[in-house]
Amino acid sequence: MTWNGVHFNMHTVIPWWGMALYFVIIAALFVYGWKKHVLASFRTVDYVYMGLLAAILVIWNFFISPLIPRFSAITTIFYYPTIGELFILFLVAALIGKPGSVSIMMIIYTLLSDIFHYGFGGEPFWFIYEVTAYAILIDLYLLIRGKYMGTPYQKVLSFKAQAVADQTAQAQAQAGKTSKPKENVRKIPGLYFLDGAVVGFIVMIAYNFWYQGFWATFVEGYLYTLHYVLFETLTNGIGGIIVGIILAPLVYYIKKVIVGGF
Amino acid sequence: MLIVYLPASLSILVAVILILIGPIIAFFLLWKAIGFKGYASIFAYSDGKTFLYKLDPRVKLLYAIAVPALASAFGFYVGISLLAFTLLLYLFMTNPTKNLRFVILLMLSIIIPSAWIDSITFSGFRRLKGQLLIALVPPSMGIRGVSLLGLLFGLMVSVPAALEVASVFILVFTSSPSDMLTSMVKSKVPYELAFAMTLALVSIPKVLDAFSSLTEVLRSRGFIGGFKLLPAKTFIKRFWIYIYSSGIIIADFVIDVLRSSQNIALSADIRGFRANKKRTYYHDFKMKPVDWILAITLFIAFVIAVMH
Numbered sequence: 369m370t371w372n373g374v375h376f377n378m379h380t381v382i383p384w385w386g387m388a389l390y391f392v393i394i395a396a397l398f399v400y401g402w403k404k405h406v407l408a409s410f411r412t413v414d415y416v417y418m419g420l421l422a423a424i425l426v427i428w429n430f431f432i433s434p435l436i437p438r439f440s441a442i443t444t445i446f447y448y449p450t451i452g453e454l455f456i457l458f459l460v461a462a463l464i465g466k467p468g469s470v471s472i473m474m475i476i477y478t479l480l481s482d483i484f485h486y487g488f489g490g491e492p493f494w495f496i497y498e499v500t501a502y503a504i505l506i507d508l509y510l511l512i513r514g515k516y517m518g519t520p521y522q523k524v525l526s527f528k529a530q531a532v533a534d535q536t537a538q539a540q541a542q543a544g545k546t547s548k549p550k551e552n553v554r555k556i557p558g559l560y561f562l563d564g565a566v567v568g569f570i571v572m573i574a575y576n577f578w579y580q581g582f583w584a585t586f587v588e589g590y591l592y593t594l595h596y597v598l599f600e601t602l603t604n605g606i607g608g609i610i611v612g613i614i615l616a617p618l619v620y621y622i623k624k625v626i627v628g629g630f
Numbered sequence: 631m632l633i634v635y636l637p638a639s640l641s642i643l644v645a646v647i648l649i650l651i652g653p654i655i656a657f658f659l660l661w662k663a664i665g666f667k668g669y670a671s672i673f674a675y676s677d678g679k680t681f682l683y684k685l686d687p688r689v690k691l692l693y694a695i696a697v698p699a700l701a702s703a704f705g706f707y708v709g710i711s712l713l714a715f716t717l718l719l720y721l722f723m724t725n726p727t728k729n730l731r732f733v734i735l736l737m738l739s740i741i742i743p744s745a746w747i748d749s750i751t752f753s754g755f756r757r758l759k760g761q762l763l764i765a766l767v768p769p770s771m772g773i774r775g776v777s778l779l780g781l782l783f784g785l786m787v788s789v790p791a792a793l794e795v796a797s798v799f800i801l802v803f804t805s806s807p808s809d810m811l812t813s814m815v816k817s818k819v820p821y822e823l824a825f826a827m828t829l830a831l832v833s834i835p836k837v838l839d840a841f842s843s844l845t846e847v848l849r850s851r852g853f854i855g856g857f858k859l860l861p862a863k864t865f866i867k868r869f870w871i872y873i874y875s876s877g878i879i880i881a882d883f884v885i886d887v888l889r890s891s892q893n894i895a896l897s898a899d900i901r902g903f904r905a906n907k908k909r910t911y912y913h914d915f916k917m918k919p920v921d922w923i924l925a926i927t928l929f930i931a932f933v934i935a936v937m938h
Contacts, residue, residue: 407820407822407823408904410822411895412895412898412899412903412904413891413892413894413895415822415825415826415829415895416826416829416891416894416895416898417888417891418826418830419825419826419827419828419829419830419833420829420830420833420837420887420888420890420891421888422826422827422830423829423830423831423833423834423836423837424837424884424887426830426834427834427837427838427841431838432841455880459884463888472823472826473826475823476823476826476827476830477830479827480827480830480831483691483694483798483801483802618877618880618881621881622881622884622885622888625881625885626885626888626889626891
């Protein structure tokens with residue numbers, strides 16, 4: 369049986385119950401975000417970043433990327449046209465630095481790519497794939513890194529350290545020195561390389577792990593073996609970490625120029 | 631049938647070339663015919679007076695969803711008829727020749743690679759040895775040769791994709807970005823999302839233009855173009871310069887595009903973006919009876935297509 373081009377083939381490498389559990393967690397996060405008015409928490413300029421970077425992603429994927437001869441498409445090691453997508457997603461996360469930003473940008477991009485290139489066959493599952501395979505995972509990472517994503521700084525996550533910082537800020541406020549509580553931030557040289565590695569790994573394994581492991585079979589009916597998916601995931605994951613580390617200084621440089629203050 | 635006997639290593643090379651040649655030729659044809667500047671100008675909306683311009687953008691979006699679905703569901707003959715009808719609609723646009731040329735080229739850029747890939751893999755997957763036009767011996771990477779039947783099969787199955795392009799560009803060519811934004815908001819899409827989506831849509835020409843200017847600058851400085859064999863040491867040095875410069879160029883390009891963000895945000899805030907939950911419109915957007923009739927018809931067509 370097919371519906372809107374969807375085969376509903378359940379002979380997937382990732383078992384259906386694993387995906388179901390994952391979706392329940394993601395759906396709960398979305399409901400929580402909606403209740404917390406995530407859309408309202410973004411500034412106008414954040415939406416501008418999302419719009420402009422979605423446009424750049426459309427141009428990369430449909431106008432520039434086809435220019436690159438895809439020798440890697442016929443190897444099993446590393447699919448390098450994805451570098452552009454990884455760079456743009458990393459940039460969105462770094463510039464906006466709020467959980468939800470990458471998912472929203474991917475929703476905008478998927479709609480535009482459906483309109484201009486892919487068509488609406490297989491929907492709504494491609495929306496779900498794009499968001500759940502990597503966008504939401506980068507957003508979850510942003511819960512830890514926040515506005516310091518892509519920089520060598522990190523807000524101290526310890527409650528005790530934050531309480532001390534709040535007390536100091538309060539004392540300073542009472543003394544009339546400052547009225548704004550200061551965040552307890554620590555500089556860790558080269559921390560942005562870790563950001564690059566994490567984002568690189570998440571983005572580069574998406575196609576092999578999530579698409580070939582579940583969506584390609586479920587939607588399009590293609591069959592893959594467990595060993596093939598694991599081997600591809602491993603090789604692309606390592607490639608993603610390397611590319612992410614290489615891109616990290618570039619993203620940091622752009623963030624310094626555009627946002628400033630780092 | 632022409633049989634080409636090759637050593638195994640050469641067979642792999644020929645297979646790789648066969649895989650790559652179709653998509654590359656299609657893209658370069660489009661590149662030469664339109665180029666980045668052409669793409670940028672195509673997304674610019676120009677006003678018109680015909681019925682296409684008076685239809686609600688939501689109806690046109692529904693057309694772009696329902697018609698390719700019908701083509702996918704009911705096969706080649708329905709698909710090709712709908713494609714002919716859709717291309718006929720282009721005659722009611724302000725610049726029919728220019729728009730038709732662009733859409734036909736864009737359709738070809740999708741059809742040619744699809745048909746080519748089918749012509750070289752069809753025989754491999756279906757084991758139709760007798761149908762091969764040119765046979766590669768030994769077969770390599772799933773490629774057994776070039777099949778005419780595969781080519782025809784590829785042409786037939788790419789009709790819905792071509793129809794998707796043709797129908798969606800009716801929406802792009804005949805609806806202004808502000809109309810699209812208003813229609814999305816009226817359809818209960820959150821205003822913020824609709825804003826970002828419309829911004830992305832209208833920014834595509836701007837970003838293409840920025841990229842085009844950048845490539846022109848690089849070409850004028852001798853960075854792009856020309857290919858000559860170099861000694862190994864010079865080649866490595868040149869290669870490193872290329873890699874390093876590419877990073878700088880990408881950063882410059884992105885910064886150039888994103889620098890306007892603050893101004894755009896300020897401009898939106900000044901115009902009351904998100905100032906109130908409910909907005910009023912100078913040019914209010916309401917579905918007319920003809921829009922409703924078409925929308926319901928297209929919706930029914932879509933439901934029939936997906937249930938087929």
